Amino acid sequence: MDSLKIPILVLFVGLLFSSCFKDVDFGQAEDITLEPDLEVDLLYYTLTETDFLDSESGNFTPVIRDTVRLEFLDDDYIQENLMYAALRFKHENDFPYDIKSNIRFLGENGRNQFNVAYTIPSAEDGNTSIVDTVRVLEGNEIVRLRRSIQIVLQLEVVGADKDLQGELDFLSKGLFRFEF
Amino acid sequence: MWKKALILFVFSTFLANAQNRPLLYNVDDLPQSLLQNPGARIDFTKHIGMPFLSQIHLSAGSTGVTAYDIFSDENNNVNQRVRDVMNSITNRDYFSVNQQIEVLSLGWKVGNKGYFSTGIYQELDVFAYFPKDPAILAFEGNADYIGRDFKFSDASFTGEILTVYHAGLNYKVDAKLTVGGRFKLYSGIFNVESTGNEGIFRTIETPGGPNFYRHEVSELNVRINTSGYASLKDEEGMTVDQAVSELLSRSFFGQNVGLGLDLGFNYRVTDQFSVNGSIQDLGLMFHQKDVENYNYYGSFQTSGLEPLFPELDDNEQAIPYWEIFEERLDRSLQDETTENAYTTWRPLKYNASFQFGTGKSILPCDYLLSKKPRFMNLFGMIISGANRPKGPTYGVTAYWDRKVTDNLRFRLAYAVDEYTLTKLGFMVSSRFKNFNIYLAANDIIGYTNLANANSASLQLGMQFIFKDL
Numbered sequence: 001m002d003s004l005k006i007p008i009l010v011l012f013v014g015l016l017f018s019s020c021f022k023d024v025d026f027g028q029a030e031d032i033t034l035e036p037d038l039e040v041d042l043l044y045y046t047l048t049e050t051d052f053l054d055s056e057s058g059n060f061t062p063v064i065r066d067t068v069r070l071e072f073l074d075d076d077y078i079q080e081n082l083m084y085a086a087l088r089f090k091h092e093n094d095f096p097y098d099i100k101s102n103i104r105f106l107g108e109n110g111r112n113q114f115n116v117a118y119t120i121p122s123a124e125d126g127n128t129s130i131v132d133t134v135r136v137l138e139g140n141e142i143v144r145l146r147r148s149i150q151i152v153l154q155l156e157v158v159g160a161d162k163d164l165q166g167e168l169d170f171l172s173k174g175l176f177r178f179e180f
Numbered sequence: 181m182w183k184k185a186l187i188l189f190v191f192s193t194f195l196a197n198a199q200n201r202p203l204l205y206n207v208d209d210l211p212q213s214l215l216q217n218p219g220a221r222i223d224f225t226k227h228i229g230m231p232f233l234s235q236i237h238l239s240a241g242s243t244g245v246t247a248y249d250i251f252s253d254e255n256n257n258v259n260q261r262v263r264d265v266m267n268s269i270t271n272r273d274y275f276s277v278n279q280q281i282e283v284l285s286l287g288w289k290v291g292n293k294g295y296f297s298t299g300i301y302q303e304l305d306v307f308a309y310f311p312k313d314p315a316i317l318a319f320e321g322n323a324d325y326i327g328r329d330f331k332f333s334d335a336s337f338t339g340e341i342l343t344v345y346h347a348g349l350n351y352k353v354d355a356k357l358t359v360g361g362r363f364k365l366y367s368g369i370f371n372v373e374s375t376g377n378e379g380i381f382r383t384i385e386t387p388g389g390p391n392f393y394r395h396e397v398s399e400l401n402v403r404i405n406t407s408g409y410a411s412l413k414d415e416e417g418m419t420v421d422q423a424v425s426e427l428l429s430r431s432f433f434g435q436n437v438g439l440g441l442d443l444g445f446n447y448r449v450t451d452q453f454s455v456n457g458s459i460q461d462l463g464l465m466f467h468q469k470d471v472e473n474y475n476y477y478g479s480f481q482t483s484g485l486e487p488l489f490p491e492l493d494d495n496e497q498a499i500p501y502w503e504i505f506e507e508r509l510d511r512s513l514q515d516e517t518t519e520n521a522y523t524t525w526r527p528l529k530y531n532a533s534f535q536f537g538t539g540k541s542i543l544p545c546d547y548l549l550s551k552k553p554r555f556m557n558l559f560g561m562i563i564s565g566a567n568r569p570k571g572p573t574y575g576v577t578a579y580w581d582r583k584v585t586d587n588l589r590f591r592l593a594y595a596v597d598e599y600t601l602t603k604l605g606f607m608v609s610s611r612f613k614n615f616n617i618y619l620a621a622n623d624i625i626g627y628t629n630l631a632n633a634n635s636a637s638l639q640l641g642m643q644f645i646f647k648d649l
Contacts, residue, residue: 020630021247021629022629022632023252023254023631024247024248024251024631025252026247026251028250029251029258032258032259032262033259035320036317036319037321037323037324038321038323039321039322039323039326039383040484041392041393041395041483042484043484044483044484044485044486045489046390051489066488066499068485068501068502069502070485088392155489171390172391173392
């Protein structure tokens with residue numbers, strides 16, 4: 001039976017060394033991409049009549065604005081991997097006046113990249129007026145968002161005076177699609 | 181870079197199984213059975229291993245995915261397959277790699293009842309659970325998972341490279357009972373571990389809230405302990421080859437030490453039937469030198485930034501909302517690097533088996549012979565496992581062990597474990613005078629196409645084994 005030793009060993013070693021990978025294509029590893037879709041809150045605010053009145057004189061200020069820098073827009077993953085963005089802006093107006101909203105995305109040098117402007121109708125008979133807008137940026141347009149670094153929010157109340165009363169809510173978010 | 185890591189990770193599935201080696205367990209004419217069970221019955225009086233060649237052990241596996249699952253050449257939709265795998269795999273599925281090389285191995289009979297064995301081996305052990313929640317977040321994002329908790333506890337892994345110096349005694353108490361123990365001194369080369377992590381990330385809808393969502397990181401507590409890594413990291417410009425050389429240079433004089441114990445027994449219930457059991461690596465590693473701990477902790481929630489529309493003159497700067505947000509984030513979620521010593525348990529392995537022998541060998545009629553007849557066919561079953569961070573891994577192996585002659589032996593085994601329900605193993609051991617060579621491979625069906633195998637393992641070695649006439 002000792003004569004079996006070498007054939008068995010050879011057969012066994014041969015089996016192990018003949019093992020292989022079949023029916024697979026590891027070249028596909030190059031095609032694997034991470035494509036996360038991230039839902040991210042952006043800006044929000046709630047304004048009342050006091051926000052449209054000068055805190056010292058009490059005079060009515062029909063136009064107010066603020067600037068918010070979004071430094072993350074300058075990060076590498078935005079600059080290199082952001083492929084699609086859907087920005088959603090929602091206003092809920094309790095004021096009995098139309099309000100013009102202009103949301104401007106500016107570059108570092110203050111140059112306008114794109115903006116979203118609309119008029120929020122006045123509340124009618126106590127019913128809140130809602131404007132819900134989505135701005136999609138994809139393809140060549142995504143560059144506009146990549147170049148942006150700050151948002152300027154401007155609101156203009158139309159036809160009101162210092163006796164205005166009400167509330168304006170603003171919600172915003174972004175759906176950002178990346179490809180890594 | 182991550183693609184290379186992924187390929188490496190998947191490629192590692194061509195070798196597999198846990199650390200236990202059921203194909204070498206209870207093989208009474210191989211010294212390696214003493215490493216599995218120091219109380220095993222043995223059938224030799226002296227052994228000397230070929231340095232670095234007396235045992236080469238490789239095993240690796242993945243419980244939830246094979247290379248074929250991702251890289252199948254049926255169609256080109258590899259990203260869909262990655263998503264399918266991520267959805268089917270659980271956070272208790274794991275990847276493991278274990279490798280051992282015996283540097284030195286020798287032993288000899290002590291008196292009439294004892295057998296002393298000693299040696300040195302180097303071991304690499306990597307064990308990582310699939311970090312399902314972090315992986316889904318990275319691959320798919322949170323958009324389709326609003327309201328779902330992403331758990332940081334899914335990130336759980338250990339990895340170590342060490343040299344083990346060991347000495348053991350096998351003692352035959354009487355004709356029925358054999359016991360044994362092995363003392364181990366661990367010399368750590370490299371260690372990384374991150375277990376028991378806590379914390380949740382979630383995005384929840386907030387109807388009536390200030391914004392659409394609230395993003396929360398809740399009670400984050402993630403810790404990664406390392407030893408033997410900080411000095412490598414600090415070497416600027418070190419290439420991979422240099423890092424490997426540095427690690428190898430620590431093989432015999434590692435900086436961190438540990439102590440461990442193996443215990444085992446074998447009991448012959450009858451002439452034909454025996455039971456036995458063992459535990460291996462009941463031990464601790466004390467990591468005190470070249471230690472770095474990376475800590476991430478805290479809680480944070482946000483619904484975005486809230487502009488306040490302040491009354492500003494033309495010369496006044498806008499409120500730095502982003503800087504304020506970042507400061508609040510940094511205060512709430514902190515990362516800290518410390519150099520605190522830590523202790524790790526070695527992965528405890530355990531084996532229990534019974535064995536039944538049939539077909540006694542016929543010995544030459546010589547009154548000088550002291551040997552008892554052996555059983556030429558042995559049938560046995562082994563339950564084996566290892567302790568891991570989220571609980572033990574386990575497997576059951578049934579085998580037929582055939583001693584063809586005094587110099588040729590093989591074992592055919594069938595096992596069920598967490599990798600597969602159809603694991604066939606084969607071991608062959610042969611002697612040419614006193615020179616022994618053995619080869620064992622588990623999951624040999626998988627060897628026919630490694631891409632489809634969840635696991636495979638291989639042990640081979642050569643040594644000089646001396647027996648009484």
